[in-house]
Amino acid sequence: MDSALSTLISIAFHGVAYAMVLYLISVGLSVTMGLMGFVNLAHGAFAMAGGYLALTLMNRAGVPFFAALALAFLIVGLAGAAIERTLYARLYNAPELDQVLFSVALIFMAVASAKFAWGPLALPVPLPDYLRGQVDLAGHPFPTYRSFLILAGGVIVLAVWLGLERTRFGAQIRAAVDNRRMAAAIGVNTSLLFTCTFAFGSGLAALGGALGADILAIDPTYAQSHLVFFLIVVSVGGLGSIRGPFFAALLLGITDTACKYLIPEFGAFFIYAATLAVLMWRPNGLFGRAA
Amino acid sequence: MTAAARLPQPPAVRAVLTRHRLRPIEALPWVCAIAVYYAFPDYLALGGQILVMTLFVLSLDLVLGYAGIVTLGHAAFFGTGAYVAGILAVRGWAEPLSGLVAAGAAAGIVGFLTGLVVLRTRGLTLLMVTLVVTQMLQEAANKLGWLTGGADGLQGITIPPVLGLFRFDMFGRTAYLYGLAALFIGWVVARTIVHSPFGRSLTGIRENVTRMQAIGSPVFRRKLAVYVVSAALAGIAGAVLTQTTQFVGLQVLGFEMSAVVIIMLILGGIGRLYGAFIGAPLYMIAQDQLAKDDPANWLFWIGLFLLLVVLFARGGVLGLADRILPRLRKGGDGG
């Protein structure tokens, strides 16, 4: 009985930590796809870039953990803005197929570049000493880093939510997701808004990739192999929604962790089956707006 | 009959009346394929795989190019066909032609069942559903090791001679001709469909679904029908691959497989029936030449190339030809 309970606690704990990573990476994808109607399959590449950047800064340059995270967020965000301006912006009104092809092309290039620069193996994750080991909570030992991950993820999520609720920028984003033409008509500079949102979303993904390197290992195929999970978070959460993907990420993180613990012989099969069922039942996601 | 007798024939009408007629140039792929057989006996293994991919791309063209269904999961059918053919052979049903039929039927059934779901959605949801279906099948193939060989792939496939006469030889001669025959049949099917009223209505669905509904077209049923046919053709392509290489691995159900088949189609030209015959060989030959030493960099270059095609050369090789040939002719007339 006791061991069953401790298994449940363990699943919930690791599932939530995983969910934080999934959400950080995917929330930008949800907003940009909802905002710009752009089918961006290459979003995971920004998370991967963040992971590589942060780990390399720590491993090679000895940059402290938090500084590396901040740098990853900033640099990938800026790179995101540059790529949005030069490439994505050209395809906002292009047919869906072109957007798919374009982002597949980006994935391929990201995979190849990562393999070229860092080799085929996953990078080691150098955690600072104070984040190693275990912490004891109510007589139950938890890995320190995962606890930190949940805490940090929670803080960032709250900050993002508050930012979108309370700031002018956030209000503009919400207005534009609701009705782009109307937002443009009342004087929102949508093109600048798109760039900023894209940059911010890329930065968050980079942060998620870097923070989550312990869970989703940083290797060259990252952008491709985790693509489906990011897309599940977005589509089950509801495109354009900011909170929806959070609940979707929690569902996915905990369910996937539970499946791996309890029925490893089925792998992710049930996750996919459940996603299909959800999308059949509600094509716009569990938490999205009705058709 | 009387109306037909009175039918005036300005160019627009003549175009419609004669579009389905065979043109001499349509013999070109087949002439080339047979010429390759005699001219490059050392490359028949690669040639056989090119033929398989051509059939796979052709099947995608029906769905993507004609009906306008943007799917990221066409590998589901290719992979189903490949695994069904492999599993049948390992479990004692090794006769190749019936195996091919069974694989095509299985893929068609998967196409029907998933089509019921997929084709009710559109946009991102459709992409997601096709992607997830494929991942689900791949995970199933991965985890059902006792049946599929799991991550190691299915080994120990032996295929008896085709029709009891033609042994699969080590030079890939039989394999090549076997693939060519399958492709030819697939081409006949695809060509017949494309030029039929049904095929025309698919282009109508691609161009404007709202209007198709307003003229009374059962859009969902049409899409489902072409989805099933396309799935079956893709399944046959997969089965040919299994039977001729005597191996199936998880990659036949991979994301990369679905992506590459789209790229080949884009490369050749979409919605043109012959895009497959250009895109698949071009891609496979370039890959063979460039990726031998360094598969990672190959991926980079194909990505970059694709980027450029999307930004600057929509329409693929055949589209470029469409744009350049008239200019050349005009230039010739002028000079």
Next chain:
Amino acid sequence: MAEAALETVALCKSFGALPVARNIDFRLPVGARHALIGPNGAGKTTFINLVTGRLMPSSGRILLGGADVTSLAPEGRVKRGIGRTFQINALFNRLTVLENVLLAVGERHGVAGDMLRPAGARRAVIAEAYALLERLALADDAGRLVRELPYGRQRLVEIAIALGLEPRVLLLDEPAAGVAAAETGLILDIIENLPSDIAVLIIEHDMDLVFRVAQRITVLVQGAVLVEGSPAEIAADERVQEVYLGKDSHG
């Protein structure tokens, strides 16, 4: 009383709390020339979408030729003789004019699902489609892609596709919208020369056109029928003048 080609009984539709069709009782006799007018947002296009099945009513019934089609899918209603044009062109832009009409004629002939015989062998279908283009003075453009045509010509293709269905009820959603004055006459001629057994319901802002074509006019305001009558009655009706002259700019 002549048989009704189209009839709606107490037709209602709401989007959430917003009613867009309120209790519409409408009757279109065989061979009628009827106009539906009303200010922007009155629910005219919604009414057409309800009748054609693009929208499902919240309550009420729709009858085509006396048969209840309320629960029938859009394509089923087309088979029962309903044809429409769209307010904003909904055409097959990358196909030729002839191919656009062929698709409609092919569907009506019931051959469009055939996978085996070539479309080019259906000479009767092709002959009929081409004859229709000749009738609408579109034959010269038969081989051109629709997207290359000027907007006014595209409006004609809209009508040609609808006529290719040989409808018994033809719904024209602002057929002259966006068309230059010079070309409006052509559209008017076509409407006036339609076979007399087709019941025509036309939504239009161009009042000259409405008064020339329509034998009867229904005025829709805020999703409800305000008044129905002959053109003379409508022109003289105070409530209509209030609705239109009070704030209208469509003339």
